[in-house]
Amino acid sequence: MNLTRKDFLKAAATALAAIPMDAIANSSAPAPKTNHIPPGDPRRWWFEARFGLFIHWGLYAIHGWHEQDQWRRKIPRAEYGKLQQQWNPVKFDPDAWIDLAQAAGMKYLCFTTKHHDGFCLWDTKFTVFNTMNTPYGKDVLKLLAEACQRRKFPLCLYYSIADWHQPNYPNEGRHHELPPQPGDSPDWNKYLDFLKAQVRELCSNYGEIHGFWWDMNVPEHVDPSINAMIRELQPKAMINNRGFDPGDFGTPERDWDSATTSKGRFDAPVEACQSVGYQSWGYRTDEDYYSDAHLIRGIHNMLAKGANYLLNVGPMADGSIPETSAAMLRRIGTWVDSIRESFDGAAPVDLGLGDKSIALTRRGNSLYVHLLRDPETTSVFLRPLTTRPKRATLLNDGRVLECDITLLPRWHDQQPSAALRVRPIPVNDATPYGRVLRLDFEAFPDASKTTTTDETR
Secondary structure: OOOOOOOHHHHHHHHOOOOOOOOOOOOOOOOOOOOOOOOOOHHOOOOOHHHEEEOOOHHHHOOOOOOOHHHHHHOOOHHHHHHHHHHHOOOHHHHHHHHHHHOOOOEEEEEEEEOOOEHHHHHOOOOEHHHHHOOOOHHHHHHHHHHHHHOOOOOEEEOOOOOOOOOOOOOOOOOOOOOOOOOOOOHHHHHHHHHHHHHHHEEEEEEEEEEEEEEEOOOOOHHHHHHHHHHHHOOOEEOOOOOOOOOEEEEOOOOOOOOOHHHOOOOOEEEEEOOOOOOOOOOOOOOOOOOOHHHHHHHHHHHHHHOEEEEOOOOOOOOOOHHHHHHHHHHHHHHHHHHHHHHOOOEEEOOOOOOOOOOEEEEEEEEEEEOOOOOOOOEEOOOOOOOOOOOEEEOOOOOOOEEEEEOOOOHHHOOOOOEEEEEEEOOOOOOOOOEOOOOEEEOOOOOOOOOOOOOOO
């Protein structure tokens, strides 16, 4: 994954001044400032899918240490390349991956076709460093793509621009690059020809592709024609902002972007990404896993504010997903199922609460109150709202809640001093995270109308 290349904002802005920019994305490149994908555009599927499975998988799973094993442990290219002859994922079952994604409440999948080590998980004609020249001898991407198409499960492709194996890539020891290696013949133009040929393969030989996820544009090269080629070949493909132009959406990673918590809602398409493992995106034998609570809080924060979310697991070298990771996804899926209506077909709304611990979405006359942090009390105060809903429920378990509008001592000298109060919130339950309140109104409230009524006197 890549979080540097800060100067790419300036480079992209210079080359693409006609495209609106926004710095909300956590990585290098900007995202379009407004939602430039209109209704009827084939890319609109992405705005409905919302939650997807990220898969980081490659030769690095054999060592089981980290997906950037070769770079971080300074393994020479010649030595690392020997792993190709150990690649034999006999337990790889794409249907099992899709089953798990659906159990987690996910609606699409993004797959690493080539990570920074340069090993290709498809039958590419442009390098022998691929899955066909291994004991496994099968086209991994073909098997996955066929399963996704059979099950109507959208597939997106990850592709690393940095390449630690291809001799024309200019490995100069910059961030996420090897130092020069024996046999190198660095030539950026020749490498771009190689890259374009591979992208054309990926977009031509594997049926319908729904997205392209670039990573690691270390040289900060700008060339909008490459994304234009993808769009021509795959019109449904949503393209991220880590490639050669701003793309369609921003990519805040893990918990490193303060904008994801400071904003009440996003004014540009965003897809956050996180892994179940704290140390690695690829399979790690001795992983330190995040808690369910931490992951659910992150997912909840992004979905409630209108973003998409990719949650990653790293399959083992045999192709199976570690049971610890799988169990985490299934538990998260139980939560997603319970609150799904609060973000499927619902849009973020601003009613002037001014409380960053709460996000709001709306569907019709229903207001969904997303509690992004554990409440401090057994009540939730929705000031300045002073309209009582006809019904209030805790979406997670369906329990009915009480509502009133009452004068509150904390705001005695402010206007309004009354507020809509919802209670009791089960703050002492064993799972105090990911709570959503559903408030159903006769008519959707207007936050500007805060006059004290007879009921509040």
